[in-house]
Amino acid sequence: MNKWQQLEHKYYMPAFERIPVTLIRGQGVRVWDDSGREYLDFIAGWAVNSLGHCHPAVVEAVTQQLNTLIHVSNSYYTIPQIELAELLVQNSCLDKVFFCNSGAEATEGAVKLARRYGHLHLNGAYEVITATGSFHGRTLAMVSASGQLKFQKPYIPLPSGFINVDYNNIEAIEAAINEKTCAVMLEPIQGEGGVNLPDKNYLKTVSELCRQRGVLFVLDEIQTGIGRTGSLFAYEHYGIEPDIITLAKGLASGIPIGAILAKERASVFSPGEHGSTFGGNPVACVAGLATLKFIIDKNISENARLMGQSLSNGLEKLKKKYSFITDIRGLGLLQAMEFNTDIAQSLMLICLEYGLLVNKLKDNALRFMPPLIIGKSEVDEALAILDKALIAIKKQV
Numbered sequence: 001m002n003k004w005q006q007l008e009h010k011y012y013m014p015a016f017e018r019i020p021v022t023l024i025r026g027q028g029v030r031v032w033d034d035s036g037r038e039y040l041d042f043i044a045g046w047a048v049n050s051l052g053h054c055h056p057a058v059v060e061a062v063t064q065q066l067n068t069l070i071h072v073s074n075s076y077y078t079i080p081q082i083e084l085a086e087l088l089v090q091n092s093c094l095d096k097v098f099f100c101n102s103g104a105e106a107t108e109g110a111v112k113l114a115r116r117y118g119h120l121h122l123n124g125a126y127e128v129i130t131a132t133g134s135f136h137g138r139t140l141a142m143v144s145a146s147g148q149l150k151f152q153k154p155y156i157p158l159p160s161g162f163i164n165v166d167y168n169n170i171e172a173i174e175a176a177i178n179e180k181t182c183a184v185m186l187e188p189i190q191g192e193g194g195v196n197l198p199d200k201n202y203l204k205t206v207s208e209l210c211r212q213r214g215v216l217f218v219l220d221e222i223q224t225g226i227g228r229t230g231s232l233f234a235y236e237h238y239g240i241e242p243d244i245i246t247l248a249k250g251l252a253s254g255i256p257i258g259a260i261l262a263k264e265r266a267s268v269f270s271p272g273e274h275g276s277t278f279g280g281n282p283v284a285c286v287a288g289l290a291t292l293k294f295i296i297d298k299n300i301s302e303n304a305r306l307m308g309q310s311l312s313n314g315l316e317k318l319k320k321k322y323s324f325i326t327d328i329r330g331l332g333l334l335q336a337m338e339f340n341t342d343i344a345q346s347l348m349l350i351c352l353e354y355g356l357l358v359n360k361l362k363d364n365a366l367r368f369m370p371p372l373i374i375g376k377s378e379v380d381e382a383l384a385i386l387d388k389a390l391i392a393i394k395k396q397v
């Protein structure tokens with residue numbers, strides 16, 4: 001252990017399973033550790049650095065804002081907040097925005113919004129239906145909302161009001177909706193749960209079902225939003241218009257931010273019913289504005305689509321070459337590779353050794369989510385490193 005790892009062990013709560021590398025600098029799609037080693041970054045801070053590391057557009061906007069106004073309370077109007085809200089509305093099917101600081105806060109806020117809607121329009125309905133394998137964040141309520149026992153077990157008893165049903169099962173949702181339901185909340189593609197894609201027509205049918213039964217349809221686009229899947233929002237792939245979406249991660253290219261976007265009819269907070277000290281802070285919002293403008297102006301979503309295709313084609317080729325690779329799945333620059341055995345940890349560490357950062361999604365799967373500005377040569381470089389790592393691991397399988 002180096003000095004920093006020792007100090008972390010001494011002073012930091014052991015909540016994270018850390019990889020033994022201390023990163024100190026980033027530029028574009030690369031990061032460097034404290035010994036000067038360079039890595040190609042296919043994690044991007046868990047799908048956060050959409051424009052890569054230290055993109056000049058973000059750095060310039062944030063630096064200028066730091067010299068102008070860092071923070072004031074939400075009792076006052078601030079221009080970056082309003083401009084970012086306007087840009088999000090102009091480029092989505094939603095009408096109103098609320099900013100917070102993280103993904104969990106955004107989904108929890110969306111649930112509060114749905115409950116408020118239930119109070120006002122659905123005779124006090126308050127239950128939210130979610131799917132098995134979903135991930136909506138780490139607050140107690142969002143742990144309860146998420147359909148993964150491993151995140152729930154250490155914290156039982158959990159807040160009530162969430163009904164968890166089988167993912168990709170329309171009948172299960174249909175059966176679960178009753179007079180207590182105010183919303184159905186799904187990820188368009190389950191990220192943390194395994195890069196699980198929805199069956200054809202699943203999201204559209206759920207959306208129609210919600211409309212018929214008068215409950216809100218909430219999409220958690222925290223991982224899939226802001227260009228990652230090859231369109232600005234993943235809902236666009238499925239011909240649907242959700243009532244509420246949540247965003248965070250890639251929205252401000254690394255500066256903490258979260259957002260709830262709602263259709264006019266679902267935007268039911270009255271003054272004082274929800275709030276945030278830091279949410280919509282000028283620094284976070286200029287970072288969001290710089291990121292979103294760049295993504296829209298330069299059509300970075302299209303780059304994510306094309307590079308996602310190159311990546312998935314390359315991963316498919318590797319699947320043909322190595323029989324222990326059982327599945328390649330994903331959309332745009334959110335891709336996963338699954339194995340018939342638990343080699344993800346070892347493979348991730350071999351990739352690290354060869355200069356590539358990848359995410360261990362499960363014991364038997366890796367996830368790839370590089371910055372959206374990535375180029376073809378960098379995708380090829382990552383695939384070549386992965387190929388080399390697979391050769392090395394083949395001896396162990």
Ligand SMILES: Cc1ncc(COP(=O)(O)O)c(C=O)c1O
Nearest residue numbers: 102103104135136137191222223
């Ligand atoms: C779909 C989804 N929702 C919510 C969250 C929680 O976001 P945060 O870690 O910013 O609270 C995540 C994080 O991985 C996520 O992928």
